[in-house]
Amino acid sequence: GAEYFVERGDLLRLSRPADSHKGDFGEVLVIGGGPYTGAPALAAQSALRSGADLVRVAVPAAIADEVQGYSEDLIVRPFDGTQLTEPAVDPLLDLAADHDSVVLGPGLGAGEATLSAVEAFLADFEGTAVVDADALRVVPDVETEATLICTPHRGEFERMGGQDAADWETRAENVAELAAELGMTLLVKGPADIISDGKSTRVSRTGNPGMTVGGTGDVLAGVTGALAATLDPHPAASLGAYVTGRAGDLVVEERGYGLVASDLLDRVPTAMWDEQP
Amino acid sequence: GAEYFVERGDLLRLSRPADSHKGDFGEVLVIGGGPYTGAPALAAQSALRSGADLVRVAVPAAIADEVQGYSEDLIVRPFDGTQLTEPAVDPLLDLAADHDSVVLGPGLGAGEATLSAVEAFLADFEGTAVVDADALRVVPDVETEATLICTPHRGEFERMGGQDAADWETRAENVAELAAELGMTLLVKGPADIISDGKSTRVSRTGNPGMTVGGTGDVLAGVTGALAATLDPHPAASLGAYVTGRAGDLVVEERGYGLVASDLLDRVPTAMWDEQP
């Protein structure tokens, strides 16, 4: 139907009253980094570009200086060590409780101790979290009261128990099925992004072949995290996919492929607010 | 009356004689940083963008490298430790004496030892200072011969003893009252910024809902600090509010919301000089 595809009209959700003040658009906590340094910085900056009022980024102390160095706009909260491990979980849960949404995963890597820590975090977390990258591995088995938006690519979708399919219509059905089973919102990335919470399923067709470059997933997670601070999970994920893809289209329209993920940051605001119908 | 609102015509104060030389437009000292790294860097760069000839930024040694790394245009003066504490106060007073104005507060945090140090600094300081953020907490109780411009948001205004009000006209009266009582210039931030020294009260209506993002207050403090190096406190605060808000409007006109505080830096010169009537 007409509402099946995410379209420009969906952007109408994003207007701002003139008497807005600090806090109205949410505070986001990004938890990431360890083997990768750029990923949490990309997710945090994307969340800011998507209109979050405040974004804190919690990373291992070993990389805190580099992450902070990328921008004066970042607020870095280091935890001990070179990667996420269980001792950091309780302080992170306390910190997370002061935020409207959490983005969990960018650059954490797949170390065994890290995945245990992710599991421990999710088990006790009760807020809204966007889960991406290696952190997705523990999601199917964890018991949690959190509201989750998971953003796997097709390979990760299969590893979560989903069934991939060559045509996107069948894939959409399979996404809906797994979302219903797991009780969460899924955003499965691909040439067409599929978003479902089991009840409603939508497809976003923005984006282009230049976006196969590393880091675009971190941007999508950050954009979706910021939207999830003020919107329900399903529209947040739908708009997250639409806006991130559109930002990539703006870069490619301007100068062809060869984009890098940080190119998207500047175009997110344009994609989100400047093209409202 | 016609002079109630800060308008474009106020920018006429900012012309420059052709035979200006180094020092004519003031030297500014920013004292900040500790739990936050980006805030003092934003304030210092804002002061430069507002035409100060020289800006030094004093921060804890623990973050000096990151602050210096943001720009070749910054001159960082580190003090020992990870946050401002009393041993740094005397050297900072010496350093401050060589500057035309001081910006005190951006990113200092609210640690007890830090607030004591802020209090000790203000007690002995006799120059002009813009006080922002957590440093505002000690202002109502400190006895000082300094000339102060305080830049609280509405919550901080209340904590300083002011009475907030839903309509800005009543609020303006309350701001004037507290300013008179404390003997300083207040710039109370909000959808309409209110500036008063108890005798004269003005309102600046630039700015927009995209400016709820973190860091915009640091920019305002830096802009106001630079203006206070050559202008009296009341016009400095009035123009500081007008210019910072206008810089934010320029960003949003160009591409919608999703601005970050560092976006404002580039637009401050345009807002200040390129739009003179």
Place this chain on the structure above:
Amino acid sequence: GAEYFVERGDLLRLSRPADSHKGDFGEVLVIGGGPYTGAPALAAQSALRSGADLVRVAVPAAIADEVQGYSEDLIVRPFDGTQLTEPAVDPLLDLAADHDSVVLGPGLGAGEATLSAVEAFLADFEGTAVVDADALRVVPDVETEATLICTPHRGEFERMGGQDAADWETRAENVAELAAELGMTLLVKGPADIISDGKSTRVSRTGNPGMTVGGTGDVLAGVTGALAATLDPHPAASLGAYVTGRAGDLVVEERGYGLVASDLLDRVPTAMWDEQP
């Protein structure tokens, strides 16, 4: 003949199918750094700008933080020490095996231990490598099953055993001769870049006198490395020379000489995709 010169039409090789996904455009490993820090960062960013999906940059631990600091888009893999030495070779061979091409040389320097390590790497490497700068010194004497693209300037070409010549037609013959003898692809840089694998020889005439500045060779190596991840060595080198020179021409057309190597990064995508015939 008409196919002798590399022309705009050659860019047609670079189209992208709409259903591309992560990995289709290759993963590149840059090995460099030690006495120079910027060189490996330039090569890695150039590879990303040329459309590689993922670029990792392996550098000595002593400079890893600075390299990582240049961009969130970089993935740095440090090896122990302040320069490349033999203990790093085996882990690098393992890492290289997971990539579609390697760029070996930018910023490694000519330390004796480093050249031994380069030799040891090439002796055991079986993939595709672009070799540049000081690493070229060991190439003529090494026995390897790797597919090599070497990018010497005219002085380095002579040191490799080639015979320089004032007119480029004679030089082209000499390049073809050495390429045949060494069994590799040569890209000899000069006012006209000459590319030959001994069987086919082509000439790229893009580029300008502003490109004598340091670092342009690192960009060429990165661009060629990314192209070699999906194309055969000869067309990869031919397009690498054409695109890098064209990127430099775009900078100079815009504002005259005084370009720096990092200026080229932004123009590589335009030169590669935006000017397709």
Place this chain on the structure above:
Amino acid sequence: GAEYFVERGDLLRLSRPADSHKGDFGEVLVIGGGPYTGAPALAAQSALRSGADLVRVAVPAAIADEVQGYSEDLIVRPFDGTQLTEPAVDPLLDLAADHDSVVLGPGLGAGEATLSAVEAFLADFEGTAVVDADALRVVPDVETEATLICTPHRGEFERMGGQDAADWETRAENVAELAAELGMTLLVKGPADIISDGKSTRVSRTGNPGMTVGGTGDVLAGVTGALAATLDPHPAASLGAYVTGRAGDLVVEERGYGLVASDLLDRVPTAMWDEQP
């Protein structure tokens, strides 16, 4: 006379033959840093923007990482310590011998040990050096066979033994007199920059009141250093003053005052090559 003022026509000296190659436009060594970090980075980047083929920047090891972090285009050569002292002089003299010109001074500070080291360097140096900032203090008393271009502002000119004057015509005579006496080229900065080697005196009228900001002198030193790598001292200093001032005018024409020194970098190439008559 018509040749008294430096004009656009002087830029004609800066054309480039099509068969230029690496090295034709000179290699520059910047020696600076210690109490200031940004200054040597600004000078080095300015030299690159002025067309030097290679620029190395020698700074105390304590700030080497921050300087390197500003740009991939910089090649940093650290010397031991937190400031320049005599043990670094001999290695710097060796390094300097491989360069076409040296820029001595940006950010060195006025520490006693540093000024001794500057004096020792100049006493043994036989090449071409642009001397700026605190390093100027030792110039009048040092005996050297170096070819010097000194770039004092009016206060420093007086400290060097010159006599300032309110009108620039008298000042020009006084500059010529001191230049003749010291046997060097002087570039005395002011609303009108005066350049003299004692025999020929010229005046550059580019520049504007926005350029009173800190760091513009570092840019001028770097531009002049790069020009002195291929031109005689007098035309190098004349064009250095003209181009740096014009770069500042381009910034201010675009958006009013509030410029910072790093703004000039991008405009130097335009001022130098894009506006040739």
